[in-house]
Amino acid sequence: MNDARFPWLILVPRVEATEIIDLAAPDRARLLDEIVTVSTALRNATHCDKLNVAALGNLVRQLHVHVVARLTTDAAWPRPVWGIGEAVAYQPADRDRLAGQILGALPR
Amino acid sequence: MNDARFPWLILVPRVEATEIIDLAAPDRARLLDEIVTVSTALRNATHCDKLNVAALGNLVRQLHVHVVARLTTDAAWPRPVWGIGEAVAYQPADRDRLAGQILGALPR
Numbered sequence: 001m002n003d004a005r006f007p008w009l010i011l012v013p014r015v016e017a018t019e020i021i022d023l024a025a026p027d028r029a030r031l032l033d034e035i036v037t038v039s040t041a042l043r044n045a046t047h048c049d050k051l052n053v054a055a056l057g058n059l060v061r062q063l064h065v066h067v068v069a070r071l072t073t074d075a076a077w078p079r080p081v082w083g084i085g086e087a088v089a090y091q092p093a094d095r096d097r098l099a100g101q102i103l104g105a106l107p108r
Numbered sequence: 109m110n111d112a113r114f115p116w117l118i119l120v121p122r123v124e125a126t127e128i129i130d131l132a133a134p135d136r137a138r139l140l141d142e143i144v145t146v147s148t149a150l151r152n153a154t155h156c157d158k159l160n161v162a163a164l165g166n167l168v169r170q171l172h173v174h175v176v177a178r179l180t181t182d183a184a185w186p187r188p189v190w191g192i193g194e195a196v197a198y199q200p201a202d203r204d205r206l207a208g209q210i211l212g213a214l215p216r
Binding site for chain 2: 018019029036039051054057059077079080083
């Protein structure tokens, strides 16, 4: 998410599905593995205080999973991040640094 | 959750953990299985329009997973349910009916 207030990744399984329970069991297991990989990378990159992991999808029906790094000093703490104020776009250098850290942690 | 506005279950793994990624891999897989079981039971019991599944834990650190049945007519739609107004306690008969439907769907 292009919102510098919250380091925030969204996983979008490349299958047509709305709910986690609509996935076949192997796809669910793969999604969990990918949540773990991305959560670990995000925590390592941000030294966050808490991770928020959520599949909501009330507005966008395609299954997607939010993985958000939370700091006790962030703009929404301790509330969830959805619907809090307006997004603040990243400076390109900050965006590229975070993206590089996350991409570098993914299996090749 | 004793909030008749939203059929809402909370899974609390009986291990000391804060994040999904802190669980050992077999415990993570078991948690996913339990999310699937409970989500399916909740959808069947409520005929909901959408499930919301989330591990947030900003206020309560013990790992827990929210599984919430959402209706497009509910008090928060399409927003997330957290922090929306005040909980409305169930009537005992409604509570027992929903609990019975969920418990009946769990493996013995």
